[in-house]
Amino acid sequence: MAMAEFGFTLHATDGGARRGTVTTGRGDIATPAFMPVGTAGTVKGLYLDQVKGAGADIILGNTYHLMLRPGAERIDRLGGLHGFIGWDGPILTDSGGFQVMSLSALRQMSEKGVTFKSHVDGAIHEMSPERSIEIQGLLGSDIQMQLDECVALPTDAETMKAAMELSLRWAERCRVAFGEQPGKAMFGIVQGGDDEKLRVQSAEALKAMDLKGYSIGGLAVGEPQEVMLAMLDVVCPILPAHKPRYLMGVGTPQDLLRSVARGVDMFDCVMPTRSGRHGLAFTRRGRVNLKNARHAEDHRPLDDEMNCPASRTYSRAYLHHLIRSGEMLGMMLLSWHNTYYYQWLMAEMRRAIEQRRFADFSAETEAMWEAGDIAAL
Amino acid sequence: MAMAEFGFTLHATDGGARRGTVTTGRGDIATPAFMPVGTAGTVKGLYLDQVKGAGADIILGNTYHLMLRPGAERIDRLGGLHGFIGWDGPILTDSGGFQVMSLSALRQMSEKGVTFKSHVDGAIHEMSPERSIEIQGLLGSDIQMQLDECVALPTDAETMKAAMELSLRWAERCRVAFGEQPGKAMFGIVQGGDDEKLRVQSAEALKAMDLKGYSIGGLAVGEPQEVMLAMLDVVCPILPAHKPRYLMGVGTPQDLLRSVARGVDMFDCVMPTRSGRHGLAFTRRGRVNLKNARHAEDHRPLDDEMNCPASRTYSRAYLHHLIRSGEMLGMMLLSWHNTYYYQWLMAEMRRAIEQRRFADFSAETEAMWEAGDIAAL
Numbered sequence: 001m002a003m004a005e006f007g008f009t010l011h012a013t014d015g016g017a018r019r020g021t022v023t024t025g026r027g028d029i030a031t032p033a034f035m036p037v038g039t040a041g042t043v044k045g046l047y048l049d050q051v052k053g054a055g056a057d058i059i060l061g062n063t064y065h066l067m068l069r070p071g072a073e074r075i076d077r078l079g080g081l082h083g084f085i086g087w088d089g090p091i092l093t094d095s096g097g098f099q100v101m102s103l104s105a106l107r108q109m110s111e112k113g114v115t116f117k118s119h120v121d122g123a124i125h126e127m128s129p130e131r132s133i134e135i136q137g138l139l140g141s142d143i144q145m146q147l148d149e150c151v152a153l154p155t156d157a158e159t160m161k162a163a164m165e166l167s168l169r170w171a172e173r174c175r176v177a178f179g180e181q182p183g184k185a186m187f188g189i190v191q192g193g194d195d196e197k198l199r200v201q202s203a204e205a206l207k208a209m210d211l212k213g214y215s216i217g218g219l220a221v222g223e224p225q226e227v228m229l230a231m232l233d234v235v236c237p238i239l240p241a242h243k244p245r246y247l248m249g250v251g252t253p254q255d256l257l258r259s260v261a262r263g264v265d266m267f268d269c270v271m272p273t274r275s276g277r278h279g280l281a282f283t284r285r286g287r288v289n290l291k292n293a294r295h296a297e298d299h300r301p302l303d304d305e306m307n308c309p310a311s312r313t314y315s316r317a318y319l320h321h322l323i324r325s326g327e328m329l330g331m332m333l334l335s336w337h338n339t340y341y342y343q344w345l346m347a348e349m350r351r352a353i354e355q356r357r358f359a360d361f362s363a364e365t366e367a368m369w370e371a372g373d374i375a376a377l
Numbered sequence: 378m379a380m381a382e383f384g385f386t387l388h389a390t391d392g393g394a395r396r397g398t399v400t401t402g403r404g405d406i407a408t409p410a411f412m413p414v415g416t417a418g419t420v421k422g423l424y425l426d427q428v429k430g431a432g433a434d435i436i437l438g439n440t441y442h443l444m445l446r447p448g449a450e451r452i453d454r455l456g457g458l459h460g461f462i463g464w465d466g467p468i469l470t471d472s473g474g475f476q477v478m479s480l481s482a483l484r485q486m487s488e489k490g491v492t493f494k495s496h497v498d499g500a501i502h503e504m505s506p507e508r509s510i511e512i513q514g515l516l517g518s519d520i521q522m523q524l525d526e527c528v529a530l531p532t533d534a535e536t537m538k539a540a541m542e543l544s545l546r547w548a549e550r551c552r553v554a555f556g557e558q559p560g561k562a563m564f565g566i567v568q569g570g571d572d573e574k575l576r577v578q579s580a581e582a583l584k585a586m587d588l589k590g591y592s593i594g595g596l597a598v599g600e601p602q603e604v605m606l607a608m609l610d611v612v613c614p615i616l617p618a619h620k621p622r623y624l625m626g627v628g629t630p631q632d633l634l635r636s637v638a639r640g641v642d643m644f645d646c647v648m649p650t651r652s653g654r655h656g657l658a659f660t661r662r663g664r665v666n667l668k669n670a671r672h673a674e675d676h677r678p679l680d681d682e683m684n685c686p687a688s689r690t691y692s693r694a695y696l697h698h699l700i701r702s703g704e705m706l707g708m709m710l711l712s713w714h715n716t717y718y719y720q721w722l723m724a725e726m727r728r729a730i731e732q733r734r735f736a737d738f739s740a741e742t743e744a745m746w747e748a749g750d751i752a753a754l
Contacts, residue, residue, distance in 0.1 A: 086695075322418070327419050328422045
């Protein structure tokens with residue numbers, strides 16, 4: 001059987017919300033999809049069997065982390081990221097640009113690319129758009145991202161405009177560097193901060209490049225949710241309906257629900273695992289802080305309607321004890337539960353879109369979050 | 378069916394080595410047995426399914442940790458330690474005495490008991506022999522330990538003698554406090570440091586109390602291995618053949634092998650999990666430090682003859698990367714592998730005793746450790 005081509009099929013829409021399938025050479029992705037983040041080659045605190053069992057079709061790897069340690073060429077020699085970590089489904093990688101901004105020291109931008117100092121060992125690295133695509137190829141990434149310039153908000157209009165325009169030129173260079181790769185894709189990234197006009201220019205220019213998918217970057221970086229949603233309202237209608245749309249680094253369950261309503265297909269965020277490590281669970285009834293003393297003698301599970309051992313088998317009292325004691329198992333269980341809950345929420349959204357009841361589903365879901373956790377014992 | 382009585386059956390001996398079964402109300406324990414340590418209600422970094430799957434019949438809980446957090450009465454209200462953590466096999470608890478010595482501040486000993494300050498919140502606690510047994514009962518422990526006085530080595534002969542004698546008086550008080558509990562047992566603890574005469578006195582006096590089992594304490598606290606083995610050579614022949622013998626807090630794989638040869642039936646130690654968290658694996662070919670650069674591009678697993686995913690599914694290169702990056706998954710996998718290896722080693726020892734080839738097995742095992750790891754790629 002020939003390798004499947006990269007593609008996107010739209011099965012149903014309901015208002016702005018879209019139910020689709022992204023096809024890759026390594027398997028299909030049911031959308032709307034949430035991609036667990038395997039930062040440095042591991043979804044923190046989880047076995048990949050648990051990630052797959054939770055329902056994830058695709059995971060994400062961070063180019064910045066992996067190029068610094070263990071190194072892209074080394075991963076290539078070890079069978080690519082799929083072989084290295086033991087995941088046979090699709091993998092999406094970012095370009096490294098965002099984390100160069102947020103984690104490295106001594107960043108220097110030029111038309112050619114970015115020079116930065118590793119936060120791991122202080123070594124100086126250069127990354128051009130072409131090198132970013134080369135690295136993502138060495139990693140064996142199925143869905144690759146263009147290199148873009150990410151600027152911290154707030155910033156002045158000129159800086160934002162210049163970064164957006166540089167990102168467009170880099171998108172074209174990445175498109176050429178990527179070429180045609182069976183079963184794989186390279187996405188362009190819409191930039192422009194919180195400036196509607198810049199966002200429109202960015203989206204229109206990328207659309208004209210006829211890329212295989214479109215990411216929306218530079219959001220969920222501290223701005224209010226309504227600013228992010230306003231940008232989606234501007235950008236999504238411009239993007240072609242038959243290409244997948246990926247909102248990078250987002251977000252809370254509510255962010256996901258409201259962004260799907262506006263036409264986003266794919267998401268990634270460290271929130272389920274990072275919050276889990278800090279004792280915070282996301283549930284059908286909103287956020288539950290397991291550090292809270294109210295759970296100390298609560299024999300009930302987090303949510304016995306979730307089909308995940310972490311959610312239904314362990315008591316809140318035990319989770320409370322583990323988190324309070326700083327035990328790894330507490331972090332493992334809450335990361336697992338949260339990963340499961342995020343996948344469950346996406347599956348429910350997909351079903352609601354198929355049934356054309358997404359607005360009702362959203363209202364019910366938000367009301368249940370608002371009503372809050374079960375009463376204390 | 379009536380609950381099984383606590384008991385010990387000796388199936389075979391080979392030299393000093395013994396192959397037996399400890400029977401408890403919560404299930405049988407094949408001996409020689411290694412008991413993974415669930416310090417604060419969790420075997421660090423492992424799911425209990427993994428502990429059971431590795432072959433462990435019994436795990437250990439630490440009275441000191443659990444009485445301080447979450448508290449013995451609280452655990453009792455939450456279904457005992459078995460219900461709280463989700464383990465339905467036998468559980469052994471220590472008395473708390475050893476960790477009062479090693480972890481708490483402001484320890485004050487008297488005939489009545491010990492007063493100490495919690496390392497968690499600074500609260501003052503009193504623990505008498507009777508309270509230790511009460512706490513272990515609240516935890517629901519199947520095999521309980523007498524409270525003993527543990528003195529740090531080296532110490533003078535008078536201090537050692539006084540501590541040993543106090544421990545004997547406390548053994549009697551614990552025996553009375555424990556009474557008769559169907560399916561459960563309370564073990565006395567042989568003390569006396571590295572003094573053969575004191576060890577003999579302690580063992581003889583405890584034997585006269587006709588307890589259900591005997592622990593050997595105060596060893597593996599920094600003394601050379603030959604001192605520990607010399608004490609076993611003195612103590613084991615005194616202890617009754619039809620009662621189980623438990624060497625507390627021991628040890629390396631070699632410690633286990635050499636102690637089983639001298640007639641020890643049960644062990645516990647944090648070494649498999651603690652070493653695993655620090656990147657050290659115990660294997661059939663000796664110790665393997667996964668931090669070492671030689672593993673950086675080694676695609677081979679730790680040991681593909683071990684029937685454990687952590688040992689056979691993940692490459693050394695990936696384990697090396699995870700440990701170097703401080704990722705939880707690295708600690709989880711090496712703790713799992715080590716726990717599996719320890720259980721595998723005990724099972725092999727049990728088989729060798731049944732086949733009356735324990736001396737040959739020991740020689741082959743030590744030779745293989747000595748020969749060391751597979752050659753670097």
